[in-house]
Amino acid sequence: MPGSGRLPGSDDRGGPLAEKNADARRGPLRLSVRTRLTALYGGFFLLAGIVLVVVTYVVVSNELPVPAQYLGDGVSLRLGQVMSAEALPANATFSAVPADAASASVERVATAVLTDYRSSTMSTLVLASAIALVVTAALALLFGWFMAGRALRPLHTITSTARRLEAGKLDQRINLDGPRDELKELADTFDSMLDRLAGSFDSQKRFVANASHELRTPLAVQRTLIEVALENPDAGPELTKLGAHLLQTNERSERLIEGLLVLARSDRGLSARAPVRLDKVVRSVVKLTVAQAKDAGVTVEARLRARTVIGDAVLLERLVLNLVSNAISYNVPDGWVSITIGATPALSVRNSGSIVDEVAVPGLFEPFRRGKPDRTGAADHSGLGLSIVRSVARAHDGEVSARANPNGGLTVDVRLPA
Template identity: 65%
Template sequence: MRLSIRNRLTALYGGLFLLAGLALLVINYALVNSSLPDAAGFVATQPFSTSVPYPAGATGADAPAGAGPALARPPHAIRAATEIVVSDYRSTTLSTLLVGSAIALLVAAALAVFFGWVMASRTLRPLHTITSTARKLEAGRLDRRINLDGPGDELKELADTFDGMLDRLGESFDSQKRFVANASHELRTPLAVQRTLIEVALADPEAGPELRKLGEHLLLTNERSERMIEGLLVLARSDRGLACRSPVRLDEVVATVVETTAAQATEAGVTVETRLPARTVAGDPVLLERLVTNLVANALTYNFHGGWVHVEIGGDPALTVRNSGPVVPADAAAAIFEPFRRLDGERTGDSRNAGLGLSIVRSVAAAHDGEATARPGARGGLIVDVRLPPHGDSTRS
C-alpha cells in the first residue's frame, strides 16, 4: 500500500513524539527511582531504641501472648517492619508513576498524531494547489496560474517558479502559433497564383497531352497543398482558443454538413444515416461546422463502396460518427488525431488529404472545453465520439 506524503509526515510526527515521550518517561523514572529511599539502606541509617514498648492492650498480631506495657519491641522487629513499609512505598510509587506516565503518553501520542495530520495538511496545501493547476494545463491552455499567497518560504518560491515557467511556455506556444498562422496565410497567395497559371496553361488549345498530364498532376498537388494550408490556419485558430461563445444548434450544423456532403457520399457509394435530436452547445459555429465536416468527410473517404456512415447526436457524447471501412488496429486509433498521421493500409491510399482532418477535430473540441476520442468499430471502420459541454456549462470564455 502506497502512503501519501501527508500520511508519512503524520506518522513521522507521531513517531518522533512517541520516542521523545518514551525518553522523557525513562528519564523521569530514573530520577524518581534514584530519589526514593532504598529500604535496606534507609533502615541501616536509622537509630532504633530498644525500649520502645508495645501499645497498652495490644493483642493478637500486634504483640506476643502476655505482652503488656512493660514489654519492649525487639530492635530486629522494628527494622523488619520499617523495611517492609519503605519497600512497599517505593514499589507503589514507581508503579503509580509508570501507569500514569504510560496513560499520559498514549493520550499525548494520539493528540500528536491528530495535530500532526492537521499540520501536514496545512503544510502540503500549496502543493495540492500546484498539482491541481498542473493537471488542468494543456498545450493550448497555459493561462492558469497558482498565484500562491503567504510567507516567502520554499513553497512560495516553488509556486512562483512554476508560474514563471508557465509564462515562458505560454509565450513560446503563442509565438509558435502566430508563426504557423502567418506562414500559412503567406503561402496561400503563391499557391493561388500557381493554380491560376496552371489552369491558364491547360486552357491553351495548343497544349499537348504531356503538358496536360503534367498540368493535371500539378493541379492535384496544388489542391492538396491548399487544403493543408487551410487546415493549418484552422488548427492555429482553434489552438488559440475561443474569443467568444454563442449558442449553437449542433443538430442544425450536422444537418447542413450532411446535406453539403451528399454529392460526395453518392460518388463514394456510401449511405449516410442520421439521428439528430435538438442539442444546443456554446461555441463558435464556424469551427463547429469544420469539426463536423471533417468527421463526415473522413468517414466517407475511408470507407467501402456500398458502406455506411451513422451520425448521431446525444447527451454524452454530444456527437458520434460511425462508419464502415477497413479494420483499424486498437492501439493505433488514438494516434490518428496527431497532425499528418495516417494509418497503414487503405487509410493511407488517398494522397489528396493532408492528414490534418482529425487533428482539427481534436483541437476544435478542446477549444470548446470538450474532447474527441476514437475507437475501432466491431467489424471495421472507426467510431469517433466528441464530448461538448451544453450551453451554459462552459468553463472558459
C-alpha cells in the same frame, strides 16, 4: 474512419486507460507525503516521550527510600523501644517486651510498609506516564496531520494548477501568497516557466497562422496560371497531363494550408462564444457530403435530436465535416456511416470499413497521420482531419475519443458541455 484519434478515456484528460497508465507509472501503493510526515512527527514525539518517562522513572526510583538503606540498626532499635513503651498499658504488671524482639518486629513492619509504598508509587508513576504518553502521542499525530497539511497546501496548489495546464491553455498561474520561503520560490519559478512557455506557444501559433496565410496567395496564383494553361487550345497532351497533375498537387497544398489555418485558429481558443444548434450543423454537413457519399457508394444515416452548445459555429461545422468526410473516405464499397446526436456524447460518428488495429488508434489524432500506411497516398486528405477535430473540441472545453469497431471501421465520440 482513420485520420487522427485516441481511445476512449485515453486522452490526456483522464479516463480508464489514462488512470491505468497513471497507476502503472505510480507503481505499488505508496503513502502520501502528508501521512509520512505525520508518522515522522508522531514517531519522534513518541521516542522523546519514552526517553522522558524512562528518565523520570530512574530519578523517582533513586529518590524514593529503599528499606534496606533507610532502616538502620539504630532506627530500628529506637522505633522498637518507642513502640514497645507506647504499646504497654500504664497499669501493666508483666515485664516489658525485650528490646531486640520489638526492634526486629518493627523493622519487618517498616520494611513491608516502605516496600509497598515504593511499589505503589512506581506503579502509579508508570501507569500515569503511559496514559499521558499515549494521549499526548495521539494529540501529536493529530496536530502533525494538520500541520503537514498546512505545510503541503502550496504543493497541492502547484499540482492542481499543473494538471489543468495543456498546450492550448497556459493561462493558469499559481500566484502563491505567503512568506518568502522555499515553497514560495518554487511557485514563483513555476509561474515564470509558464510565462515563458505561453510566450513560446503563442509565437509558434502566430508563425503557423501567418505562414499559412501568406502561402495561400501564391498557391491561388499558381492554380490560376495552371487553369489558364489548361484552357489553352494549343496545349498538347503532355502539357495537359502535367497541368492536371500540378493542379491536383496545388489543390492538395491548398487543403493543407487551410487545415493548418483552422488548426492554428482552434489552438488559440475561442475569442467569442454563442449558442449553436449542433443538429442543424450536422444536417448542413450531411447535405454537403451527399455527392461524396454517392461517389464512394456509402450510405449516410443521421439520427438527430435538438442539441445546443456554446461555441463557434464555423469551427463546429469544420469538426463535423472532418468526421463525416473521413468516415466516408475511409470506408468500403456499400458501406455505411451513422451519425448520432445525444446528451453524452454530444456527437458520435460510426462507420464501416477495414479492420483497424486498436493499438494504432491513439496515433490517428496526431497531425499528418492517416489510417493508410503511406503518407502521400491519400490525395484527398491532408492528415489533419482528426487533429483539427481534437483541437476544436478542446477549444470548446470538450474532448474527443475513438475506438475501433469489432467488424471494422471506427467510432468517434465528441463530448461537449451543454
